[in-house]
Amino acid sequence: MTDLPGIVITGASGRMGRMLARTVQDSPRARLIGALERPGHPWTGQDLGTAMGGAEIGVTVTDDPLEVIARAQVVIDFTAPAATLEFATLAAQARVVHVIGTTGFNAADLKKLEAAARHAVIVRAGNMSLGVNLLTQLTKRVAAALDEDFDIEIVEAHHNQKVDAPSGTALMLGEAAAEGRGVALENVSDRGRDGITGKRERGHIGFSAIRGGDIVGEHDVIFAAAGERIVLRHIATDRAIFARGALRAALWGLGRKPGSYDMIDVLGLGEN
Numbered sequence: 163m164t165d166l167p168g169i170v171i172t173g174a175s176g177r178m179g180r181m182l183a184r185t186v187q188d189s190p191r192a193r194l195i196g197a198l199e200r201p202g203h204p205w206t207g208q209d210l211g212t213a214m215g216g217a218e219i220g221v222t223v224t225d226d227p228l229e230v231i232a233r234a235q236v237v238i239d240f241t242a243p244a245a246t247l248e249f250a251t252l253a254a255q256a257r258v259v260h261v262i263g264t265t266g267f268n269a270a271d272l273k274k275l276e277a278a279a280r281h282a283v284i285v286r287a288g289n290m291s292l293g294v295n296l297l298t299q300l301t302k303r304v305a306a307a308l309d310e311d312f313d314i315e316i317v318e319a320h321h322n323q324k325v326d327a328p329s330g331t332a333l334m335l336g337e338a339a340a341e342g343r344g345v346a347l348e349n350v351s352d353r354g355r356d357g358i359t360g361k362r363e364r365g366h367i368g369f370s371a372i373r374g375g376d377i378v379g380e381h382d383v384i385f386a387a388a389g390e391r392i393v394l395r396h397i398a399t400d401r402a403i404f405a406r407g408a409l410r411a412a413l414w415g416l417g418r419k420p421g422s423y424d425m426i427d428v429l430g431l432g433e434n
């Protein structure tokens with residue numbers, strides 16, 4: 163037995179689930195105590211290490227969230243909105259830290275997560291990397307410095323298996339730009355232009371999504387004016403950056419007061 167915090171990974175067979183399992187296994191500061199998959203998943207009942215094609219690690223993949231969350235100190239969750247809402251309820255009941263990387267929530271989902279955060283620590287971010295969270299701060303500053311002569315457009319590119327658009331990261335960047343401008347994103351957001359859309363509205367923030375191949379995640383924030391253009395760009399080439407951020411959030415969340423936190427809190431990037 164050890165005193166290291168016990169971490170459960172949800173969606174263990176997924177792109178992020180596998181990366182998270184390796185990251186936690188390699189960490190001297192945490193131990194992997196559980197791996198969760200959806201009911202009926204072929205990995206259920208198998209050792210996670212062997213299911214991933216390696217050596218046995220002594221963690222059996224389960225489809226019983228209640229049992230595994232009750233044994234954990236932290237749940238790291240990169241799955242899908244419906245699954246994450248279920249885990250948030252269980253984590254709140256068990257007073258377990260819930261690190262949420264899942265994207266694609268609607269407004270009603272976010273309200274439910276807020277309710278769960280009254281009972282347990284939730285750290286949620288559409289992107290857990292240091293680089294993107296720094297980019298949100300830069301975006302806010304540039305948007306605050308420029309007026310509406312600069313059109314703001316956010317362009318994101320991801321692999322062909324991604325199911326939500328705009329990406330969680332694009333929405334974070336849009337929120338940051340809107341905050342810098344002192345407006346509410348929901349009032350100025352242009353999404354999914356197609357056909358005779360009319361001219362671009364001054365002050366709006368546009369979103370475009372590219373899907374193809376194995377692109378890990380790329381985001382441009384474009385500030386375009388007459389005669390000049392500023393482009394802030396982040397390119398992810400390895401999902402390890404998200405997993406490292408998630409593990410950092412997990413350790414940071416231990417012993418905190420219940421509430422909703424994000425990676426700006428974890429990384430200490432907020433303005434004083």
Ligand SMILES: NC(=O)C1=CN([C@@H]2O[C@H](COP(=O)(O)OP(=O)(O)OC[C@H]3O[C@@H](n4cnc5c(N)ncnc54)[C@H](O)[C@@H]3O)[C@@H](O)[C@H]2O)C=CC1
Nearest residue numbers: 173176177178199200240241245263264265288289290404
């Ligand atoms: N915040 C961040 O830094 C990042 C967020 N993401 C987000 O994480 C999520 C997952 O991304 P990927 O790993 O690429 O997807 P994926 O499709 O490869 O993996 C999702 C996994 O969740 C599992 N799952 C679904 N419902 C479940 C349930 N009820 N119980 C247990 N497991 C369940 C699936 O079987 C699958 O194995 C997406 O929303 C994505 O946008 C991805 C990368 C970074």
Ligand SMILES: O=C(O)C1=N[C@H](C(=O)O)C[C@H](O)C1
Nearest residue numbers: 265288289324329330331379
């Ligand atoms: O689905 C992904 O892959 C990613 N999702 C996150 C998002 O929606 O922004 C983060 C990253 O870009 C990879």
